[in-house]
Amino acid sequence: MKALELIRVLKTKLSEEIYTYDFNRETNKLRLTHKEIGKGIDISIPPILAKYETKKDQAIEEVVYTIHHTFQAMEKEMAGEIDPASSVYPVIRSTSFPLKSNEGNKFITKDHTAETRIYYALDLGSTYRLLDEKMLAAWNIRETEIRERALFQVRNLETNYKKDVVADNTYYFFNNNDGYDASRMLNESLLRDMKKIIVGDMTVSVPHQDVMIIGDIRNETGYDVLAQMTMHFFTVGTVPITSLSFIYENGHLEPIFIMAKNRVTKENEDK
Template sequence: MKAQELIRLLKTNLSEDTFLYEFNRETNKLRLTHKTLHKGIDISIPPILAKYETKKELAIEEVMYTIQQTFQAMEKEIFGDIDPSSSVYPVIRSTSFPEKSNEGNRFITKEHTAETRIYYALDLGKTYRLLDEKMLESWGIRETEIRERALFQVRNLVNNFKKDEVAGNIFYFFNNNDGYDASRILNESLLKDMKKLIVGDMTISVPHQDVMIIGDIRNETGYDVLAQMTMHFFTVGTVPITSLSFIYENADLEPIFIMAKNRVAKEKEEK
């Protein structure tokens, strides 16, 4: 499938009577603007085409679902009754993720690691909206208050996980499908509880927003398995974050680079 074919398919399912389509050939991005709401989103075409190669029609269904839910959230924000006091969560994104909205408003963020940054989102049911300065100004809420509320919310999430063993190494998969699986990396109490189960090195991976993997790496093969696993999840995730994993020691997250022949190089910052 080519870019123009994908756009024609989207136009068939998402009517031009409702949406304005603008395709930038230089950036390979499609700007989709809702004619009534006068709001829009940018869609990067190459990742969708790549997913189509393996997931076929499911990849198209996923992008259409995301578009529809995003504009429904915008409509709810404009016309609905939103209570930010109980619906704010932290979300993890790559440091390459934009720091401003399409309208030029700065997102509310907090530094996390060299690979990740914390954003804050208003939960709208099936989707969420990243918070920016303009939204907080309209609510009369300070950034510190938002961060505190979000951290409280993530601590209250249910933490179900599945356990798997590969080559003598144990992996715990958090995949609750609530949109905040990667956010659980911010739940210090959860990490400390998991640490008690670990025999070898404790690793934490957030390859995309809908999964967190905690590894109990007990031999060199475990690092090879971890590298392949995180790269796979990073590739197939709807919102990829990072293919790197972290060593969890003394409540600190330290990025690790898994090299050839099972060698592990740790990136340490000078203190």
């Protein structure tokens, strides 16, 4: 399937009577604007086409679902049905992620690690919207208050996990599909509790937004498996963050490079 074919299919499912379509061939992005709401979203075409190769029509249905619920959430926000006091969460993004919205408004962010940055999102049910300075000004809320509320919310998220053991190394997978799995790395009490059951080196990985992997690494094989695992998740994730993992020691996260047949090289030692 080609880009124009995909757009034609989308038009059969998302009527041109409701949406306007503006495709930029240079950036391979589709700007979809809801005529009644007057707002739009940008959709990157290549990732959808890549998913179509393996998932076929399901890939398109997922996109349509996301678009529909995003605009539905915008309507709720405009109607004042969203309470920012109880609907703000932190989200983890790569440091290469844009610092401004498409409209040019600066996002609310906080430095985190050399590989990650914290953004803040207004939860809208089936999706969320990143907070920017214009939104906070409209609410008359300070950034410090938003950060405090977000950290409180992330501590209330469920901490269920599944685990897998490979060559005496244990991997704990947090995959609740609520949009905030990677955000759980900001839950200090969770990390401290996990540290208590870790026998070897404790690693934390957030290859994309919908998974956090905590590793109990006891040998070289454990690091090799972790490297392969994080790269796979990073490649297939909808919102990739980083293929690097972090060592968790004394309450701090430090990015590491994992070398084949070698244990670990801390990132800042190579600089």
